[in-house]
Amino acid sequence: MQYDDSLWRSRRALIQSLLATGALAAFGSWSEIYAAAKTTRTDARKTVLTTEEFADVDAITVLIVPTDDEPGAREARVPYFIDTALGSFFAARAKEFRAGLADFQARAKDAQPTLGAFSAWPSDKQISFLKTVEKTDFFLLVRDFTVIGLLTMPEYGGNHQGVGWKLIGFVDQHVFAPPFGYYDRDYAGFKPYEPKSI
Amino acid sequence: MSAGRYHDRDQVDFVVVGSGAAGGILARELSVAGFSVVVLEQGPRLDTADFEHDELKYWFLAGITNDIATSPQTFRSSLDQEAKPVVGGPALKYARMVGGSSVHFTGNYWRFHEVDFDERTRLGPIAGTGFADWPIRYSDLEPYYTRVEWDIGVSGLAGASPFDPPRTKPYPMPPLPVKSSGVLFERGARRLGLHPFPAPMAINSEPYRGRPACMHCGFCHGYACEFRAKSSTLFNMIPEAEATGKCEVRAQSYAVRIETASNGRVTGVDYFDAQRRRHLQKARAVVVAANGAETPRLLLLSASSRFPQGLANSSGLVGKYLMCNYVSRVGAVFEHELNEFKSVQVTRVVHDFYDADPRRGFYGGGGLDARIGPQPTVWAQHLAAEGPSWGPEFKKRLREFPRAMVITCHGTAVPVASNSVDLDPKLKDAWGLPALRVTYRDHPNDLANARFLQDRGVEIAEAAGALRVARAEITESTSTTSLLGTCRMGNDPSSSVVDRYHRSHEVPNLFVCDGSSLVTSGRGQPTMTIQALAFRAAEHIAQFARRGEI
Numbered sequence: 001m002q003y004d005d006s007l008w009r010s011r012r013a014l015i016q017s018l019l020a021t022g023a024l025a026a027f028g029s030w031s032e033i034y035a036a037a038k039t040t041r042t043d044a045r046k047t048v049l050t051t052e053e054f055a056d057v058d059a060i061t062v063l064i065v066p067t068d069d070e071p072g073a074r075e076a077r078v079p080y081f082i083d084t085a086l087g088s089f090f091a092a093r094a095k096e097f098r099a100g101l102a103d104f105q106a107r108a109k110d111a112q113p114t115l116g117a118f119s120a121w122p123s124d125k126q127i128s129f130l131k132t133v134e135k136t137d138f139f140l141l142v143r144d145f146t147v148i149g150l151l152t153m154p155e156y157g158g159n160h161q162g163v164g165w166k167l168i169g170f171v172d173q174h175v176f177a178p179p180f181g182y183y184d185r186d187y188a189g190f191k192p193y194e195p196k197s198i
Numbered sequence: 199m200s201a202g203r204y205h206d207r208d209q210v211d212f213v214v215v216g217s218g219a220a221g222g223i224l225a226r227e228l229s230v231a232g233f234s235v236v237v238l239e240q241g242p243r244l245d246t247a248d249f250e251h252d253e254l255k256y257w258f259l260a261g262i263t264n265d266i267a268t269s270p271q272t273f274r275s276s277l278d279q280e281a282k283p284v285v286g287g288p289a290l291k292y293a294r295m296v297g298g299s300s301v302h303f304t305g306n307y308w309r310f311h312e313v314d315f316d317e318r319t320r321l322g323p324i325a326g327t328g329f330a331d332w333p334i335r336y337s338d339l340e341p342y343y344t345r346v347e348w349d350i351g352v353s354g355l356a357g358a359s360p361f362d363p364p365r366t367k368p369y370p371m372p373p374l375p376v377k378s379s380g381v382l383f384e385r386g387a388r389r390l391g392l393h394p395f396p397a398p399m400a401i402n403s404e405p406y407r408g409r410p411a412c413m414h415c416g417f418c419h420g421y422a423c424e425f426r427a428k429s430s431t432l433f434n435m436i437p438e439a440e441a442t443g444k445c446e447v448r449a450q451s452y453a454v455r456i457e458t459a460s461n462g463r464v465t466g467v468d469y470f471d472a473q474r475r476r477h478l479q480k481a482r483a484v485v486v487a488a489n490g491a492e493t494p495r496l497l498l499l500s501a502s503s504r505f506p507q508g509l510a511n512s513s514g515l516v517g518k519y520l521m522c523n524y525v526s527r528v529g530a531v532f533e534h535e536l537n538e539f540k541s542v543q544v545t546r547v548v549h550d551f552y553d554a555d556p557r558r559g560f561y562g563g564g565g566l567d568a569r570i571g572p573q574p575t576v577w578a579q580h581l582a583a584e585g586p587s588w589g590p591e592f593k594k595r596l597r598e599f600p601r602a603m604v605i606t607c608h609g610t611a612v613p614v615a616s617n618s619v620d621l622d623p624k625l626k627d628a629w630g631l632p633a634l635r636v637t638y639r640d641h642p643n644d645l646a647n648a649r650f651l652q653d654r655g656v657e658i659a660e661a662a663g664a665l666r667v668a669r670a671e672i673t674e675s676t677s678t679t680s681l682l683g684t685c686r687m688g689n690d691p692s693s694s695v696v697d698r699y700h701r702s703h704e705v706p707n708l709f710v711c712d713g714s715s716l717v718t719s720g721r722g723q724p725t726m727t728i729q730a731l732a733f734r735a736a737e738h739i740a741q742f743a744r745r746g747e748i
Contacts, residue, residue: 064588065596072593089259127589134588143587144579151574152254167593169600170539170574174251174424176414180541181378181600182534190376190384190396193360 046080048087048094053101055119057082057142060104063123063130064146071163073146081149081158082142089156093141100138107133203446206477210234211743213467213481215453215496218298219725220712220732221487222431223350226438227736228485229445233743236446236479237439238469240492241294243449244432249422253575256420260287262302264294268628273676275639277616283625289636289677290491290619295422296449297432298489299679300725304419304543305400305428307352307726308565309343312336312363313553314720321554324561327641328519328613332717333689333698336363342730342737347398350729351406351429354398361393361549373545374403374412378536379603380545383568386662387548397544397567400429400726409433414541419572451477454631456484456500456509456708464509464708470629483707483748485739487732490520490681490713491619495634497685497710498621510685510702510710515695517619519686520638521611522678523722526648527571528605528655529584530664535600538570551654552721554610562647564609564721566655571604584668605659607651608722612641613683640675648672682724685714699742700735707748711735 046054061073061082073079086094108118111129115121118129133139149158151165159165165172179185204210211233214225221237229235244262255261266288272281273289293302313320315332323329344367346352354369356362373396376384380397387394401418404411412427426433439445450472457465457478466480486493494517500509508516548566555563570577578596586592617639621632649672659667688694691703700715702708713728720727742748 065593066590068590068593089254130588143582147578147582148254148258148575151578153250153252156254165574168574168578168596169535169537171537172251174413174415176416176540178375178414178541179378180375180414181536181538183378183381183532183536184376187376187381190355190358190373192358193393195360 046083049083052117053098054079054083055117056101056105059119059126060130060139060142061146061149063126064143065150070167073150075160076150076158076164077160078146078149078158081156082145084157085145085149090145097138097141100136100141104133104136104138204234204236204479206479209466209480209482210236211482212236212485213238213479214485214487215467216298216486216488216492216712217296217431217436217447218293218487218489218712219300219431219728222297222300222435222439223729223732224485224487224711224736224739225445225447226435227733228740229439229442231736231740232444233740234444235439236448236481238451238453238467238479239296239298239447239449240452241296241298241449243296243447244422246424246426249424251415251417251421251573253573256302257572257576262293262295262422263291264288269633270625270627271634271636272622272625273636273638275637275674277637281622281635281637284677287677289638290634290681291677291679292489292491292681295432296436296447297430300430301422301428301432302420303400303725304569306544306547306567306723307346307354307398307400308547308549308723309363309365309730310336310720310727311361311552314718317554317718321556321561324612324643326614328615328686328693329561330613330688330693330717333687333694339727339730339734340364340366342733343726345733346726346729349733350400350431350434351402351409352398352400352726353403355396358395359393359547359549361552369398371403371406373397374399374401374542376545377538377541379538379568379570382532382536382603382662383546383548383605383658386658386660387546389661390657392548392550392658394546394548397547399542399544401542402427402429407434412542416539416541417573419543419569452629453488453496454499454629456486456496458500458502458504458509458705460504462504462705464705474629483709483739483743485709485711487710487712490684491634493710493712493714494619494684495621499631510695510705510708512704513692513695515615515686515693517684518615518617519613519683520617520619520636521613521680521683521716521719522638522675523611523680523682523719523724524609524640524644524648524675525722526607526609526652526655526672527670528607528652528659529580529602529668529670530605530659530662531598531602531666532662532664533601536603537600538603539573539599543569543571548658551651558650560643560646560650561612562610562643562650564607564647564651565723566605566607566651566658569604569606570602571606574599577602580670584670605655607648607655609644609647609651610721611644611680611682611719613686613718614641619684638675645672645674680713680719680722680724682713682716682719685710686717687715688717699738700731701742709735709739
């Protein structure tokens with residue numbers, strides 16, 4: 001319902017997907033998990049996913065935010081963020097995530113029985129396959145995790161060295177002064193209305 | 199024992215349940231008036247050193263908000279359905295800490311208009327709803343709106359909006375500097391003949407009452423202010439209450455039952471401390487300000503043989519008429535950078551569509567404002583739901599972040615009795631108490647109004663010269679932070695829970711004052727009005743106490 005001060009509202013699909021990303025049902029206290037994740041996961045190593053799972057997750061995140069002349073999900077270490085998340089603050093989603101990934105892998109094998117693991121396919125084949133599963137809950141979950149891993153604080157293991165923030169033009173700074181953007185540079189000041197104007 | 203610290207066995211004058219927008223004011227006003235006050239707050243006491251620009255923590259991990267892992271909720275859209283446990287996040291969300299939702303709000307602080315208080319008389323009934331006049335009028339509340347502006351601290355420009363109701367004093371601080379979104383919004387709206395005005399904001403534009411001016415860090419919406427520039431009760435009312443030596447704020451104290459004596463009067467509040475030990479704090483009177491979700495829940499949890507339907511509930515209306523102002527949104531991308539991630543969320547507002555107009559074919563009105571809403575991660579989540587959600591085109595859109603803004607359209611919610619909170623018959627919280635059950639479906643007028651306001655937002659964005667405009671889909675509400683109407687005020691005990699002074703119609707020493715008191719929904723942005731009600735209620739409650747009438 002509410003989106004503003006009242007934070008959320010409407011746009012059920014969006015909000016549900018967004019909120020679903022925040023599921024944390026298994027934990028009584030985010031603070032312990034948060035502290036653990038934040039202090040230990042600035043390096044690139046994985047703890048939850050198998051090597052093959054990790055490779056496929058990596059391949060999917062690269063398709064979501066590709067690397068071109070600027071960094072994408074891989075350079076932001078999004079796959080490591082996801083691995084960390086599934087082992088800590090999003091552990092409640094780990095079972096669902098792995099089941100979804102297994103289903104994804106099975107479908108991929110059906111689609112291309114001879115090409116081996118999804119991560120090893122040529123990218124054009126990966127893209128065409130992803131289009132066939134882009135409405136699945138698993139893909140939406142990976143997409144949400146990718147966005148979070150790209151843009152949330154680097155302390156959680158993604159957004160490595162702030163590359164996600166640089167990509168979108170966000171400046172991680174706590175003090176700003178006007179003018180804030182192009183359009184408020186030459187603002188002439190608020191002009192009051194004549195009483196008769198309404 | 200230091201001054202102002204009380205034992206449970208001491209009968210204090212007042213227990214105030216909740217330390218948020220209303221509770222903070224009630225605690226301060228009653229303790230300044232010389233009464234002994236204990237405030238019970240279920241959340242922790244945090245301070246600026248705890249506050250970070252951490253989207254994951256604040257938006258995805260219930261960092262300072264109620265957490266369904268320990269405080270689960272169920273939801274259904276009509277009374278004939280079985281409510282299901284919510285997943286992902288609460289249906290009714292609030293900040294759970296000392297200062298309550300005044301800590302994480304955006305601070306958009308317009309006053310309700312005169313029409314909000316007697317719209318039923320002006321427009322007539324709405325069939326099948328509890329649409330009603332308030333027992334007070336704008337003129338009754340005006341002095342207390344002024345108190346909010348001066349005691350809490352609001353920046354703004356008096357007289358800037360031709361639609362503003364009468365006021366007796368200017369704002370204590372000038373408006374905050376306009377942002378590019380405000381300039382564009384103003385440009386578009388003026389081209390359409392509308393009357394945009396500088397947003398009144400509960401954020402310091404200059405140092406005020408011991409707190410610094412805003413540093414424009416941009417993390418207001420959903421965050422706690424690390425500079426104390428946001429006018430949260432955590433930074434003003436609560437410390438001022440404590441400074442009297444008469445008020446003790448007990449954090450991590452979860453009120454679970456209001457006790458009553460055989461004479462029908464309340465005697466104190468039963469609560470869990472941080473170690474989950476039970477206590478009973480005795481009091482001469484109890485003031486419940488736990489928000490529009492938890493206040494009715496506490497009254498229902500306080501059922502007894504004398505009050506089998508729940509305390510103060512002979513009308514059967516405790517928990518009914520939940521109103522969640524509908525907010526529709528319009529996204530817009532411009533040629534040059536706006537950098538909406540900087541500074542406060544809102545700098546310009548339009549009230550031209552505030553009043554309902556029967557010619558539109560539905561009841562409803564609203565205010566529109568310009569903002570980005572949340573910061574990068576949440577913004578990108580919204581973006582992914584709106585257009586291409588992966589691949590090079592998605593990446594291209596991510597990079598539009600500095601050039602994007604959002605027009606937010608704050609609408610009405612018709613009071614409908616079936617829209618309600620009560621106790622779930624099965625699900626329990628981590629303390630073994632019945633979980634909050636939410637039943638909610640937007641009234642058709644609320645959705646029609648949302649579409650109408652969104653159309654106006656699109657027109658403003660286009661008139662401002664947006665390169666691309668996108669409408670956020672309008673669907674039925676399933677969650678909100680607008681927690682209004684669930685213990686409505688009124689003169690008639692059969693159709694309201696509290697009287698015009700916020701006193702329970704049936705329990706003379708029980709008062710309720712928070713978002714639950716509202717009779718109609720305004721046009722969103724209710725905190726300003728909740729706080730004006732709290733100042734007014736505190737004045738009357740103190741008078742009753744002095745006269746021995748509690």
